[in-house]
Amino acid sequence: MSTIHKRKTCRACLSKKLLPILSLGKQPLANAFLTKAQLKKREATFPLAIEFCPKCTMMQLSHVVDPAILFANYHYLTSASAPLIAHFHAFAEKISASYISTKEDLVVEIGSNDGTLLSALKDSCRVLGVDPAKNVAKRAQAMGVPTVTAFFSEKVARQIVKKEGNAQVIVANNVIAHIDDLDDVFMGVRELLSGSGVFLFEAHWLGNLIGKGGFDQIYHEHLSYFSLHAVQALAARSDMIVTDVEIVPIHGESIRFAIQKSGVPSKRVLALRKKEISLGMKRTATYRVFAQKVARVRTELRTLIDKLLKQKKMIVGYGAPAKGNTLLNYVGLTAQHLAYISDTTPLKWNHYAPGSRIIIREPAMLSIEQPDYALLLSWNYAKEILAKEKELRTKGVKFIIPVPEVRIV
Numbered sequence: 001m002s003t004i005h006k007r008k009t010c011r012a013c014l015s016k017k018l019l020p021i022l023s024l025g026k027q028p029l030a031n032a033f034l035t036k037a038q039l040k041k042r043e044a045t046f047p048l049a050i051e052f053c054p055k056c057t058m059m060q061l062s063h064v065v066d067p068a069i070l071f072a073n074y075h076y077l078t079s080a081s082a083p084l085i086a087h088f089h090a091f092a093e094k095i096s097a098s099y100i101s102t103k104e105d106l107v108v109e110i111g112s113n114d115g116t117l118l119s120a121l122k123d124s125c126r127v128l129g130v131d132p133a134k135n136v137a138k139r140a141q142a143m144g145v146p147t148v149t150a151f152f153s154e155k156v157a158r159q160i161v162k163k164e165g166n167a168q169v170i171v172a173n174n175v176i177a178h179i180d181d182l183d184d185v186f187m188g189v190r191e192l193l194s195g196s197g198v199f200l201f202e203a204h205w206l207g208n209l210i211g212k213g214g215f216d217q218i219y220h221e222h223l224s225y226f227s228l229h230a231v232q233a234l235a236a237r238s239d240m241i242v243t244d245v246e247i248v249p250i251h252g253e254s255i256r257f258a259i260q261k262s263g264v265p266s267k268r269v270l271a272l273r274k275k276e277i278s279l280g281m282k283r284t285a286t287y288r289v290f291a292q293k294v295a296r297v298r299t300e301l302r303t304l305i306d307k308l309l310k311q312k313k314m315i316v317g318y319g320a321p322a323k324g325n326t327l328l329n330y331v332g333l334t335a336q337h338l339a340y341i342s343d344t345t346p347l348k349w350n351h352y353a354p355g356s357r358i359i360i361r362e363p364a365m366l367s368i369e370q371p372d373y374a375l376l377l378s379w380n381y382a383k384e385i386l387a388k389e390k391e392l393r394t395k396g397v398k399f400i401i402p403v404p405e406v407r408i409v
């Protein structure tokens with residue numbers, strides 16, 4: 001596969017009619033944090049733009065970067081964010097209560113990362129992770145979560161069925177949106193699922209992206225931005241059906257789909273389908289308005305940062321999420337603007353954010369140096385973080401929240 005290719009059809013319904021909506025320019029890969037030595041080299045940048053399919057309301061990136069480049073050595077750890085650990089532990093309890101009947105039942109997670117979810121399930125059923133990032137899969141295996149280090153596919157599904165049998169539950173959290181050939185994955189899911197089994201996958205919800213203006217969730221890993229309408233079209237192509245759906249308060253607002261080989265759509269599916277229509281998600285004009293809002297946020301944030309720097313204020317970044325790099329590079333913020341970024345992921349410490357090349361420091365720096373402002377790049381955890389940093393705020397550190405509207409708290 002070449003390093004990058006232009007997507008010519010809608011990933012959900014194969015329509016050739018794709019409408020350009022927003023370009024965020026050419027950007028480096030959002031999780032490609034740099035070591036000091038790598039600062040000497042020019043970073044690879046790729047077009048970052050989204051296109052809309054008016055036929056099934058799928059939103060997708062115009063270009064696809066080779067996953068081997070994106071995921072071979074991954075800096076993202078599920079366990080680095082306390083709210084995410086809590087979210088997946090609650091999800092594990094729900095899976096166990098709603099879908100597991102014996103210890104023999106098998107739960108397979110596609111994109112299992114460091115095993116945070118499956119380690120919470122492994123005492124109530126059989127578990128198996130599938131993740132291509134060797135550096136992260138090792139952490140899962142150390143937690144007693146057997147993990148296949150590969151990209152999930154129909155072929156891998158057949159190998160799992162041969163060795164472990166069919167799965168009662170297949171889970172995929174924030175990974176289906178990262179995959180280009182979804183037919184291969186959905187056929188693999190159909191192959192691996194037992195007759196009454198359920199495929200549960202979580203992704204950013206397109207309604208939240210356009211509603212909250214969370215443009216920073218657009219980066220090369222996120223190939224697809226799903227609506228219920230689009231996922232119904234996608235599931236139908238593998239002769240499966242969306243039987244339930246739930247909006248969950250994580251990563252802004254995510255949508256959790258339940259897909260099965262047979263069944264009837266729940267009342268929540270029918271209600272969300274109506275809501276997507278009432279939100280204007282089938283109309284192209286809705287996305288034009290979203291693009292205008294994104295341009296406005298960029299201007300407002302850059303104007304605010306420049307004003308604070310003129311007042312000789314010290315500004316840092318808070319959290320080094322992948323989306324933070326989209327925001328920094330789109331707004332044009334660099335180490336000239338932010339002194340450093342603090343983050344709870346040890347893998348990221350003393351690395352540099354791609355593009356902006358701002359150094360990532362451990363959180364202890366915040367109380368030592370006490371900046372005037374912290375730009376909350378991990379705004380999706382604002383509630384937890386503002387509560388956690390009460391003392392810092394009492395000492396006068398103000399937080400700039402960039403999404404959905406630029407505001408200081």
Ligand code: DWN
Pocket residue numbers: 076080081082083084174175221251318319320321322323324342343344345378380381384385388
């Ligand atoms: O799809 C994906 C999304 C959902 O999660 C993956 N591509 C990778 C990842 O993207 P992200 O890096 O934007 O995810 P998070 O979970 O929003 O990243 C949060 C970052 O903030 C982590 O690096 C940890 C950091 N953090 C922190 O420094 N202090 C988080 C919390 C809660 C904190 O208190």
